[in-house]
Amino acid sequence: MRQALKLYTTIRKNQFMLIPGMPNQDIVDALGPELIVIWLIIAIIVFLNDQSRRLDTWLYTQNISRGQLFVTRVILLVVLPIMVANVVDIGLTAALQPHTLLDALNVDITVSANIFFMSSLFVVIATIIGPNWLKAAGTIFTLGLLALAGPTIKLFFKSISSSMTSHFEGVIQPIITMVVALFIFAVGHYLAQNISDDTVDEAVRVHYLKWPIVIFVFIATLMKTMSSPGRSSFDGFLLGLVLPIILAIVTFIFVFKPTFKVTWDK
Amino acid sequence: MTLVIENISKKIQDKQVLENVCFELHQGEIVGLVGRNGAGKTTLFGTIAGELLPDFGHIGLDDLDYNKTTRLHDQLCYVDMPENWLHYYSPKKIKTIFKLAYENFDESWYDAEIKRFGLNNSKRIRTYSKGMRALFVIIVSFASRAQYVLLDEPLDGLDVLIRDQVKQLIVNQVTQHNTTILIASHNLIELDTLVDRILLLKNQTIDRTFAIEDNKNIKKYQLAFTGEELPRFLRESGTIIAQTGHIVTIVFNDFSEELGIKLAGPEFKFVEELQISSEDVFRASFAEEAFSWQQELEVDA
Numbered sequence: 001m002r003q004a005l006k007l008y009t010t011i012r013k014n015q016f017m018l019i020p021g022m023p024n025q026d027i028v029d030a031l032g033p034e035l036i037v038i039w040l041i042i043a044i045i046v047f048l049n050d051q052s053r054r055l056d057t058w059l060y061t062q063n064i065s066r067g068q069l070f071v072t073r074v075i076l077l078v079v080l081p082i083m084v085a086n087v088v089d090i091g092l093t094a095a096l097q098p099h100t101l102l103d104a105l106n107v108d109i110t111v112s113a114n115i116f117f118m119s120s121l122f123v124v125i126a127t128i129i130g131p132n133w134l135k136a137a138g139t140i141f142t143l144g145l146l147a148l149a150g151p152t153i154k155l156f157f158k159s160i161s162s163s164m165t166s167h168f169e170g171v172i173q174p175i176i177t178m179v180v181a182l183f184i185f186a187v188g189h190y191l192a193q194n195i196s197d198d199t200v201d202e203a204v205r206v207h208y209l210k211w212p213i214v215i216f217v218f219i220a221t222l223m224k225t226m227s228s229p230g231r232s233s234f235d236g237f238l239l240g241l242v243l244p245i246i247l248a249i250v251t252f253i254f255v256f257k258p259t260f261k262v263t264w265d266k
Numbered sequence: 267m268t269l270v271i272e273n274i275s276k277k278i279q280d281k282q283v284l285e286n287v288c289f290e291l292h293q294g295e296i297v298g299l300v301g302r303n304g305a306g307k308t309t310l311f312g313t314i315a316g317e318l319l320p321d322f323g324h325i326g327l328d329d330l331d332y333n334k335t336t337r338l339h340d341q342l343c344y345v346d347m348p349e350n351w352l353h354y355y356s357p358k359k360i361k362t363i364f365k366l367a368y369e370n371f372d373e374s375w376y377d378a379e380i381k382r383f384g385l386n387n388s389k390r391i392r393t394y395s396k397g398m399r400a401l402f403v404i405i406v407s408f409a410s411r412a413q414y415v416l417l418d419e420p421l422d423g424l425d426v427l428i429r430d431q432v433k434q435l436i437v438n439q440v441t442q443h444n445t446t447i448l449i450a451s452h453n454l455i456e457l458d459t460l461v462d463r464i465l466l467l468k469n470q471t472i473d474r475t476f477a478i479e480d481n482k483n484i485k486k487y488q489l490a491f492t493g494e495e496l497p498r499f500l501r502e503s504g505t506i507i508a509q510t511g512h513i514v515t516i517v518f519n520d521f522s523e524e525l526g527i528k529l530a531g532p533e534f535k536f537v538e539e540l541q542i543s544s545e546d547v548f549r550a551s552f553a554e555e556a557f558s559w560q561q562e563l564e565v566d567a
Binding site for chain 2: 058198
C-alpha cells in the first residue's frame, strides 16, 4: 500500500500541487464546500486522464495490486481533498470568525459526507464503465435519479432522526451517508480487482454486471415515471413505460453492441 | 529462475485471441516472438506483464503465481509502446518514477545511455521522433534491471546505425546482467542475429518453438526447371518465395527423401540448396495460407 501511495503521488505530484488559491475573506462562510468542489473537479480530471493516457495500464504491471491502486486513488483524490479543505476552512473560520465556528463545522460535516457519498458513486461508476464520456453519462444519470429521489431520502432521514434527541439530528444523517459511501467504495474495491485493461473501450467492464446495469436503468427509470401523477389509468401506465423502455434499449445497445444484419437474401 | 507461461487463454470482445499458450523463459535467454499481424503478440505481452487478466491459465515465477504476487512485479519490465503517459514526462522525471517502481533501477547507466544517444533529458518524450521514443523505451526497460524484459517491436523506426547500437545494448544486457529478453518482432532477419530461439504464435497458440539449427526438415532451394510450366509437386509441397522465368526459390516445410529424388530428376536443370533463415521458417509455417493466396492471385490475374 505504501508503494502504491508513493508511486502514484510521485507520478501525479504536479497535479496535487494545484490546490486552489485562498479565496477572499468575504466568502469565508462557504470556503469549505467551495474548496472541496474545486479540488474534486481537479481530481476527476486527473482520474479520467489516468485512463486516457494509459497510466492505469502501466500501473497494472507494477508491484502494486489493482485493489491498492483503487484505495490509493480514493485516499489521494477523494479523502485528502475533503480533509484538507475542511482543515483549511475550520482554521480560517477559527481565526477570522470564531463565533461561527460551530455552524461552519456542522456545514462542513454535512457537505463532506454528501460529497464523499457522491464521490463513491462516481468512483464505482467510473470503475465499471469504460469510455470516459459514458462514465460522465452514467454519473449524471445516477446523480439525477438521486436528486429526483431527494424528497424520499429526506423523509427517510426524518423518520430515523425523529426518535432521536436534537443533538443527534445533525449527526445521524452524515454518519449514515458515510457508512453507505464506505459500502459503495468497498464494492468498487472488489470490482477494481477484476478489471482487465482490454475492457477499456467496453461500456461495462465487468462481464457479469452487463445485464444488471440494463435492468437497473429500466427499473430505476420505471420507478420514477410510475411515481408521476396520472399513471393509474391504462393509457397513463403505457405512457410511463415509454421512457424506461427507450433508455433500457439505448443502454442495451451500448453494453452489448448488437450487430444487425439487414439482408434481402433468403 | 524461470518464467512459466502455462495454458494462458484470453478472449477479447468475445474473440479468442490466445488459447492454451504454454512456454518457458529461462535466465539469460533472448527469445523471439513472431506471428502474423493480429496474431495476439501484444495481447500475450500484456497478459504476461499483468495489464490484462487471463481468462484461464497462470504465469509462474519462482513457483509463485506472478499475477497474484505483486512483489514479484519489479522482476519484469514491459513498457507498452503506443501513446502512453510516459510521453508527457521528461527522461529526468521518468527516472524518478522508475527508481521508485524498480528496486534495482540503474540510475548511472540510465543517465549515461541517455547522454550517449543524445536524448534531451529535460524535454518531454512526446517531442521525440518515433525512433528516439523506441530507443528511450529500450533504455528505460534495461535500466530497470528487471530480470525479464519484454520488448514489442524494439527495432521499429530505428535507423541502421542506431539499430546496430541497440542490438549491442540487448546483447550486453544479457551477457552482463543475465537478463531474459522476449522480443516481439516482424523483422525476422534482425531476430535471426539476436535470438536463441523463436516462438511462433499461430492459431491463438504457440504453434512451434524453433532455433534455425533445429529445423533440419525445413529446406530452401533455388532451382531452374526445364519444362514450360512449374512442376506441380513443387506448389503442393513448398512455398514459392520468388520466381523469375524458370528460376524458382522455394522453401519446403517438410523436406523428405522422396522430394530430394524428384529434385534430382530431369525436370530440373539446376538445383542449389540455400541457407535457411527465420523468415523461411515463418513462411514454411504459413505454407497453407501462402498457397491459397497464391492461387487467389493467379485466379485474379
